[in-house]
Amino acid sequence: MALSTERPSPRRVPQRPGDRIFSGFSTGAGVLILVALAGVAAFLLVEAWPSLTAPAEDISGGEGLVLYVWPLLFGTLISAVFALVIAAPLAVAIALFITYYAPRRLAQALGYLIDLLAAVPSIIYGLWGFQQLAPLTVDPTTWLSENLGFLPFFAGPPSATGRTMFVAIIVLAVMILPIITAVVREAFRQTPRLHEEASLALGATRWEMIRMAVLPFGRSSIVGASMLGLGRALGETMAVAIVLSVSGGVTFNLIGSGNPSTIAANIALQFPESTGLQVNTLIASGLVLFAITLVVNMAARAVINRRKEFSGAN
Amino acid sequence: MPTPTTSTRSDTDLYAPLSGVPLTAGQLPRGAAPLTLLAVVLAGVALWLSGWNAAACAVLGAITYTLVVTVWSRVVEGSRKATDRLVTAVVTCAFLLALLPLISVVITVISKGLARFDAEFFTYSMRGIVGEGGGAYHAIMGTLIITGLATVISVPVGMLAAIYLVEYGRGKLAKAITFFVDVMTGIPSIVAGLFAYALFALFFGPGVRMGIMGAIALSVLMIPVVVRSTEEMLKLVPNELREASYALAVPKWRTIVKVVLPTALAGIATGVTLAIARVIGETAPLLVTVGITSSDNFDPFDGRMATLSVFAYNSYAHPGFPADAFTDRAWAAALVLIIIVMVLNLIARLISRLFAPKTRG
């Protein structure tokens, strides 16, 4: 933090009561955040505890907590990772298009549209995926299973309704697209103008300018934004619950009817009718999700911090 | 000297007569790319009209255009320009491809939502409504109240925490807060809901449902966003302003309140508004904390309230008879939500514009 180091170190002016109160309040607010987060973690742990210690046959499914959570974890990871694989390149393309290719006026409108879409409630994406997108994918997935069936992803048999992991992945990708785009665009906008102009002046084409001046500058932001998107995709609840047909175990088949559920969607689907130990089990799965998002965010933070050290910004 | 038979290039007069090396590279004729695009689009439309699948036509057209322009440019202009044109085409295609589902979402919501986008929807609650008719006035108010409360909780906490981080924070505590605020942005919304529920269940017993619980769940999601955006904005305030203020013997807290905050206000307001937009459409946490009611309840400390997102979800998930009336209400509620978010975005822009630091006298 540049500010704190530049400032003359501890001020000798006698602390006024106003100062003390104000700094107390702001420190308190910071601590409150820590307390809240600790509260969330503690609550998850306490509520999950009975299921961690319960005998295996009492857990829903009768095979213990690990076997209960594993397919969910698998579904969560596969949907989120594939969604990210689709969304990240597209998001970079959109950000590039808006920043460097689109006419200025259009770019502003587009940026606004993308920001808006970042805030569309997830249930809407769910309904859209169910009612609009899923029926459209029935024919293509049938084709895929007939012609590319040797790949485990398209093993089939294809779903008759299109409510597959494939569609869930696309819906998730569409949902995290605006979020990644917003962050990446911000990073591109901060690319030093002089670098861009210098490379153009040296005769670089637009792509060469982007490749040599923009992308290196924005690379870690792209990674950080992707991690943010991944975190969002991991925790997405309602959209997946509505779109995905969840009735299978661990499978790489993306186009069948039997798909593994995701942790968040499973909580939403099972919570209302659950009692006792079932609730504890669901919360334990929530704890797993919390741990994963924590790791993802830590990774993102590490990447973004590295950028701060290397780039000349600030 | 040899006659210019070696090349078909049009601008032969620019050849240096002695070396034979051109001083300018070849260039596609002006309008080559747009004309190719036009031709491809026309061909695509023709194919579509002759009974092809629209999606297949579009994909085929995009590929054809990219190939034609790249190859043509490679022959005439060389590989560097060709790569540039290729990337331009690919980026544009990717952009259009990505825009497609986003626009489809908006069109779907608008077309389905308009069916019940009438005066009754905005003035009636669902109390005593069976089947068709009724409205979401209670849900609209509920959403505004709960989101408003979440804002009232989140903004002071978030802003003060950001002030701590930028103006006071040093050492381990500041580092920990920065880190955990980031972690907090990743909390799944349903987990936030469960947390708020468990917290209140401790004091009020299980089965408790209150608007304020929802507000707290939303605050858990909102605070990190507020902290992050406020922090960024405060960092942008030039240090000279603070120093000038100190030099005039203004206490630090007054400096922050009177100098730093007003300077960063526009950015902070934008951040807060976007944070509101982020949480206003949350469904899962409200489902487990606020529940739903069909009557007006505008008291967030007493019992269940209706909110737009839960209203939409419930109308969709547990319809009565006729089911269409319920689905129409669900879509209309979704449309209202999007419009609220849009208005919030516009307000954010307006605030940025109105309160952006002025440099003129």
Next chain:
Amino acid sequence: MKRSTLGRVLALPAAAALTFGLVACGSANEGGGNGDSGEGGGSGGGVSGTISGAGASSQDAAQQAWQAGFLGNNPDATVNYDPSGSGAGREQFVAGGVDFAGSDAYLDEEELAGAKERCGQVVEVPAYVSPIAVIFNLEGVDQLNLKPATIAKIFNQKITKWNDPAIAADNPGVQLPDTAITPVNRSDESGTTENFVEYLKAAAPQDWPHEVSGDWPVQGGEAAQGTSGVVQAVSNGNGTIGYADASQAGDLSTAKVGVGEEFVQYSPEAAAKVLEVSERVQGRGEYSFAYDLARDTTEAGTYPIVLVSYELACANYDDANKAELVKAYFQYIISEEGQKASAESAGSAPISDALRQQIQPAVDAISAKG
């Protein structure tokens, strides 16, 4: 800094006003609202006050109809019903979080003990009987007869083609295509699933090896969230078959179900008849009317795939006003008028007069403590 003092002074409150402006505007609209604000308090006809219930989402539409009818007679009363799920409803009811509950299953032993602790005797009446239709979407076929064993095999994925001999045998003269069968089930835990599975288990025990629970036991089928999800999934696909509350079947074809030697189309009367041939569970207290349904009945004209949902209340409440209100509401629910209202808007089967006479004393017994 060259900013005007005025600007600085105004900036904060103005921003605050803008940020919260929406809420403020909203409350100004409140007066012009719908004129049904329940807080009026003035003494009109009938009872007044607020009671809240929670529970089965299957009852949601019926509860809305009952509320509408009840509030029409008692304009000063407010009844809330949160369709948070049967399990949640029972739990909250036992814990005292809600005044009444709706549940797709009767209280189990433990819950019953807890509920008795809260309210002395428990009033438990089956007031919402809803036929579950077996819906299907198959091009060219709009009528099907299915025996219980065939239904069980289809949903257990043992029969995978529509032209399977087992289906063809019961449907002479119907052109069955060689389409794959896609069975659709609920992905959320639900009372509908539990009742449907209970039926399969009772009526076709050899072909349904799975345990009875609200969770769908077979892997690999198509699963959809909620009744509307199932209905839409069935409508969207070809060769799909599912189970859903009959009122939500819409334009979809529904199968006739084999009972004894005949095939019965669902109807309110046929569904309500199940309760009459079923045994009341004994030893639960005088006001508890829990039934173990005779799913395997061979009685002619009975439609055995029904969801029976219970209304739970206390026989004694601490608060006299609350007791009054719950009693009036329950009286309305089981009245002919109330049952007609739910039949119209939720497609439920009205309970028979004989049953009403049986359960009326239980509802009338609701009173204040002491």
